[in-house]
Amino acid sequence: MSRGAFGRSDAEIDLLVRGMRSGIAVVGFGYIGTVIGAVLADRGWPVTGIDVRQHVVDEINQGKSHVPEPGLGDIVASSVEVGRLRATTDFSVVADNDFIIVTVGTPLGPDYEPIVDDIKAAARAVGEHLRPGHLVILKSTVPPDTTETLVQPILEEVSGLKAGVDFGLAFCPERLAEGQAIRELTSIPVVVGAVDERSARSCATLWRHALGLESIVVEDPRTAEMVKLADNLWIDLNIAMANELAKVCDRLDMDVLQVIAAANSMPKGMHNVNILSPSMGVGGYCLTKDPWFVNHLGENLGLELRVPRTSRTVNDTMPSYTYGLLTQLLADQGKAIENSKIAVLGIAFKNNTGDCRLTPTKYVVELLEGSGCQLTVHDPWVPDEEAHTVTKIPLSPDIESAVKDADALVVLAGHREFHQIPLVRLADLAADRCVFLDGRNSFDPAAARAAGFVYKGIGR
Ligand SMILES: NC(=O)c1ccc[n+]([C@@H]2O[C@H](COP(=O)([O-])OP(=O)(O)OC[C@H]3O[C@@H](n4cnc5c(N)ncnc54)[C@H](O)[C@@H]3O)[C@@H](O)[C@H]2O)c1
Incomplete structure (x- = not known):
């Protein structure tokens, strides 16, 4: 002992x-x-x-x-x-x-x-x-x-x-x-x-x-406990801000990543401004709950906190916003979603993990399932059992079979494997004027367009 x-x-x-x-x-x-x-x-x-x-x-x-x-x-x-x-x-x-x-x-x-x-x-x-x-x-x-x-x-x-x-x-x-x-x-x-x-x-x-x-x-322990909640509240709120900037940039036809990169060069306090990246949603086990822990704490203390509720609410709008972008992009190509074949690439809550806990991708997939479109789903990181928590559609075994004849590729997790296959190869497999909706802004728009895709990111 x-x-x-x-x-x-x-x-x-x-x-x-x-x-x-x-x-x-x-x-x-x-x-x-x-x-x-x-x-x-x-x-x-x-x-x-x-x-x-x-x-x-x-x-x-x-x-x-x-x-x-x-x-x-x-x-x-x-x-x-x-x-x-x-x-x-x-x-x-x-x-x-x-x-x-x-x-x-x-x-x-x-x-x-x-x-x-x-x-x-x-x-x-x-x-x-x-x-x-x-x-x-x-x-x-x-x-x-x-x-x-x-x-x-x-x-x-x-x-x-x-x-x-x-x-x-x-x-x-x-x-x-x-x-x-x-x-x-x-x-x-x-x-x-x-x-x-x-x-x-x-x-x-x-x-x-x-x-x-x-x-x-x-x-003391209580201070350390608060540190963790402060970290995650900051991250969730920061992403919420990036997401709202992205929505504005979409309307203005502007690249939000350029805006953020340049904005982040400004010194403020001891560091630079550090706006994080917009995306199709925030998920996982921490950011989806820790701001609510702060909100609950505020309620117990008789405080009506607005920040945690705002960050959660804004980030929770992103899956339906992403779905809206997709239907608009298809409409621009003269296609209705119910007659389209859509390939979803990545359902994990984050790039390069297989974790689907509280993944925002689930809500996009649900909207797609409800739309009547023909849907394929591929994620090389997610085991079949875990994928079942997101969709009952069996995962396509490889990216090629998922993408074949697709009217739209919807990247919901930007796994590294998706970057290893040449974009021209994907464009060859997909239908003509295929929409490429990059929900994680992880592809180069110019390269995707050069390959023949109608590219759109979140806020770019
Ligand atoms: N996942 C993350 O990225 C992350 C990051 C930072 C902090 N956290 C925090 O860390 C904690 C754990 O998160 P996680 O993602 O590993 O959760 P998890 O659900 O993956 O793991 C929890 C494990 O605890 C086990 N367990 C439950 N009750 C038990 C008991 N009485 N005795 C022994 N084992 C028991 C469960 O079987 C499970 O395997 C959470 O509080 C989470 O908020 C998670």
């Missing part, structure tokens, strides 16, 4: 961590847990993933990952093979690890409120096996005060130990983005908010040696 990292001297923690003799348990082996666990194992740490889903555990122990993230499959396979990564449903392994990282999900409820049931269950199960010296790090996105008023009391009650005295407790928001998760996990600074100074130090020491990252230590 481990003696743990919390409560030791700095030099001892340093030695323990530097020597990679600490075991790390990762509770919740979903998207984030698998990335964190596999990267730590790949860097030499003994990692045990704990999840309540038996099939996830079985897959990991076979060296496979269900998480569609570039590069992840390889490091899961190699780490399992050398014995540094394993998974289990048995929480008793918590006792043998110095660090316990909790990454269970925090979905949005029917009234746009955060659901923290999995956090409570995980805290209870961890608490049963908590030992003096453990450091517990919560990484799930949660409303402020969750670590100290929900997780800490459960851990203390179940274990009979005291946070900040017997065991360490910290909140460190996970700020990586899917599609580049492995690189971002080892490059984005870690924010640490702990219940006491010793917890903060143990945590910062872990991240320094484990990921080569310095920590930004904030006052």
